[in-house]
Amino acid sequence: MSKLRVAVLGAKGRIGSEAVRAVEAAEDMELVAALGRGDGLEALAESGAQVAVELTTPASVMDNLDYCLRHGIHAVVGTTGWTDERLARLNAWLDASPGTGVLIAPNFSIGAVLTMKFAQIAAPYFESVEVVELHHPNKVDAPSGTATRTAQLIAQARQKAGSAPAPDATATALDGARGANVDGVPVHAVRLRGLLAHQEVLLGAEGETLTVRHDSLHHSSFMPGILLGARRVVTTPGLTFGLEHFLDLN
Numbered sequence: 001m002s003k004l005r006v007a008v009l010g011a012k013g014r015i016g017s018e019a020v021r022a023v024e025a026a027e028d029m030e031l032v033a034a035l036g037r038g039d040g041l042e043a044l045a046e047s048g049a050q051v052a053v054e055l056t057t058p059a060s061v062m063d064n065l066d067y068c069l070r071h072g073i074h075a076v077v078g079t080t081g082w083t084d085e086r087l088a089r090l091n092a093w094l095d096a097s098p099g100t101g102v103l104i105a106p107n108f109s110i111g112a113v114l115t116m117k118f119a120q121i122a123a124p125y126f127e128s129v130e131v132v133e134l135h136h137p138n139k140v141d142a143p144s145g146t147a148t149r150t151a152q153l154i155a156q157a158r159q160k161a162g163s164a165p166a167p168d169a170t171a172t173a174l175d176g177a178r179g180a181n182v183d184g185v186p187v188h189a190v191r192l193r194g195l196l197a198h199q200e201v202l203l204g205a206e207g208e209t210l211t212v213r214h215d216s217l218h219h220s221s222f223m224p225g226i227l228l229g230a231r232r233v234v235t236t237p238g239l240t241f242g243l244e245h246f247l248d249l250n
């Protein structure tokens with residue numbers, strides 16, 4: 001059986017360098033390109049890459065995906081910074097490249113995906129819910145893509161259930177003290193040397209609280225999700241948002 005030809009973009013970065021090693025170690029994959037900042041994208045088409053694993057920066061991801069979709073190269077994207085406007089642009093490119101698939105995964109780790117699922121299930125049963133994400137201090141965006149997605153999923157679940165807004169009597173607050181408001185859910189971002197990627201969803205009701213916590217302790221936690229994404233995206237045209245769709249969790 002022929003091997004899946006995979007390229008990694010952001011190959012010298014924290015997660016990209018781990019992805020290079022994971023693809024090289026996968027028996028059913030061949031690493032055909034490993035590109036860093038400043039490397040020409042033409043190496044993707046010239047190498048015959050079927051899938052590009054995009055792990056760069058919010059500033060670079062759109063140009064890289066534009067190239068991939070113009071060349072019919074599927075993409076597995078871990079880079080953050082997704083807005084409605086960016087998703088609309090990506091969907092337009094996908095419409096012009098029928099048969100090509102893109103997976104955007106706010107988080108590739110199974111534990112983080114399950115955290116989001118558990119939070120979604122629990123959210124309508126508690127009056128209060130807030131998200132705290134904690135990351136290494138080299139992270140350039142806040143709140144994390146995972147926390148933003150978690151808050152959006154919580155808000156959707158509460159809206160569907162007809163939940164009331166969470167109680168909050170705050171009348172005066174320093175800017176930022178109550179976190180960022182993501183669809184009505186407060187999201188707090190901590191940046192601390194020694195951490196990698198962590199998240200707590202705090203839920204509260206009269207007389208009880210529930211905390212759903214996940215810790216990524218090493219970048220290896222993201223690798224099974226990236227490899228699964230690469231295997232599945234080649235037969236899944238269009239946009240898939242969230243690894244849960246490839247884990248049959250929906």
Ligand SMILES: NC(=O)c1ccc[n+]([C@@H]2O[C@H](COP(=O)([O-])OP(=O)(O)OC[C@H]3O[C@@H](n4cnc5c(N)ncnc54)[C@H](O)[C@@H]3O)[C@@H](O)[C@H]2O)c1
Nearest residue numbers: 010012013014015036037056060078079080105106107108
């Ligand atoms: N979805 C997930 O599970 C997951 C997990 C970890 C990190 N991330 C995200 O992945 C991204 C990268 O994170 P990181 O910690 O590895 O950052 P990093 O800064 O260590 O790595 C990014 C790398 O991309 C390179 N780069 C920038 N522009 C490029 C371009 N045009 N072409 C090729 N390479 C380019 C940079 O030089 C750098 O080496 C961030 O958005 C982060 O939030 C996602």
Ligand SMILES: O=C(O)C1=N[C@H](C(=O)O)CCC1
Nearest residue numbers: 080106107139144145146197
């Ligand atoms: O280290 C990072 O940067 C991470 N980014 C993703 C996010 O913003 O959610 C996933 C976790 C690690």
